[in-house]
Amino acid sequence: MISFEMPDEIRERVDLVRGVARELMRPAAREFDEREHEIPWDFVTRMWDLSLKTGQSFRSGTRRDGAGVAAQALVHVIETLSWGDAGIYLCGPGAGLGGAAIEATGTAEQKQRFLTRYREGPPKWACMAMTEPHCGSDTAAIRTTAVRDGESWVLNGEKIFVTTGHKALVDSEGLMVVWATIDPAAGRAGMKPFVVEAGTPGVRVTKLERKMGIRASDTASVVLENCRIPAANLLGSAEVSDPRKGFKGAMATFDATRPSVAASALGIARATVELLKELLALQGIEVRYDRPRHLLTAIERDLLDMETQLRAAWLLTLKAAWMMDKGLPNTLESSMCKVKAGDVVTRVTQKGVELMGPLGYSRELPFEKWMRDAKINDLFEGTGQINRLVIARRILGYSSRELK
Numbered sequence: 001m002i003s004f005e006m007p008d009e010i011r012e013r014v015d016l017v018r019g020v021a022r023e024l025m026r027p028a029a030r031e032f033d034e035r036e037h038e039i040p041w042d043f044v045t046r047m048w049d050l051s052l053k054t055g056q057s058f059r060s061g062t063r064r065d066g067a068g069v070a071a072q073a074l075v076h077v078i079e080t081l082s083w084g085d086a087g088i089y090l091c092g093p094g095a096g097l098g099g100a101a102i103e104a105t106g107t108a109e110q111k112q113r114f115l116t117r118y119r120e121g122p123p124k125w126a127c128m129a130m131t132e133p134h135c136g137s138d139t140a141a142i143r144t145t146a147v148r149d150g151e152s153w154v155l156n157g158e159k160i161f162v163t164t165g166h167k168a169l170v171d172s173e174g175l176m177v178v179w180a181t182i183d184p185a186a187g188r189a190g191m192k193p194f195v196v197e198a199g200t201p202g203v204r205v206t207k208l209e210r211k212m213g214i215r216a217s218d219t220a221s222v223v224l225e226n227c228r229i230p231a232a233n234l235l236g237s238a239e240v241s242d243p244r245k246g247f248k249g250a251m252a253t254f255d256a257t258r259p260s261v262a263a264s265a266l267g268i269a270r271a272t273v274e275l276l277k278e279l280l281a282l283q284g285i286e287v288r289y290d291r292p293r294h295l296l297t298a299i300e301r302d303l304l305d306m307e308t309q310l311r312a313a314w315l316l317t318l319k320a321a322w323m324m325d326k327g328l329p330n331t332l333e334s335s336m337c338k339v340k341a342g343d344v345v346t347r348v349t350q351k352g353v354e355l356m357g358p359l360g361y362s363r364e365l366p367f368e369k370w371m372r373d374a375k376i377n378d379l380f381e382g383t384g385q386i387n388r389l390v391i392a393r394r395i396l397g398y399s400s401r402e403l404k
Helices: 008-034 041-054 070-084 096-105 108-119 165-169 184-190 245-282 298-325 331-356 367-378 384-396
Strands: 126-129 145-149 152-163 175-181 191-197 203-208 219-230
Touching: 008 041, 008 070, 008 367, 041 108, 070 245, 070 298, 096 108, 096 126, 096 175, 096 191, 096 245, 126 152, 126 165, 145 175, 152 165, 152 175, 152 191, 165 175, 165 203, 165 219, 175 184, 184 191, 191 219, 191 245, 245 298, 245 331, 245 367, 298 331, 331 367, 331 384
Parallel strands: 126 175
Antiparallel strands: 145 152, 152 219, 175 191, 203 219
């Protein structure tokens, strides 16, 4: 049965990163928001050292413990780091989304070969490239191709909105998992993931996006031109027989990482609620939890609603992570927690700006920054609209062809 008590092994990890969030991230948040794409090396070095010393992954991807709480630990850690700053958190070194794709689709040998590098040496990053200029959520429309040539695969195409693309391919000896088609006529069944390592000829970062929020994190465009990689860098099998096989690998990746996105959103939301209550208390405004709702002020009711929605989203996130740790299918729960958290953080941060008035809109306080950072959580790794479709299909029993 799921427990809502934090296990000791998770509490130890959260305690390790709480100080990092408070001492390194929150004080530097405004600086790195204004100096877009500059790497927060103090944070990166601290997190990498913690990872190497403890043998624990503080970002998604590699699972280094046998406690059976890896996913639950991850959402607790990510929520805490995002309380510090979501943009800086996304700069954290490690296997990240690329590692999650390798975990979901790679063989045991491939996981060992590609993920071992994230347990030694200088800081490294990994990324995943799926979105293309002509297609976002419609993954069946991917045009990046992979053609077998002897003992190699040759990749050609362009990917956009690659989170941590520059850090993985330029700033470190990292890697990128590229989703490409080996058979355009096969549709989603032809989609396969390939590992492209940093320094591979034919791959280059062509652009860094200037963004509304999470500005410390780089979001890159990557071009592949006759990019030749070893045949063994295809994750899993090249077989195109099951029309769901290629696509299922991508979706398994998102099932694993959407709770992490939800946790990041809720870290921002918690930061907003806590600071809002603190500043209002200085003005003599506090929530009277012992009073009936109809006797409360409008501000008190707003704060209660924010706290209620925050807790509901957090419990959904914990459930999705718990199911993952138990090896249970969590597609429905993963999408549900991401939808809920994306809605909650958007509404909470907007309400924070609203309740603080002109101060909330100014750069004197972090509320306007949190509002800008919040929106991405409703967009990447499946937009709110796409996840609502996933939820509806699962509940109603429809296929993607029957319910679009």
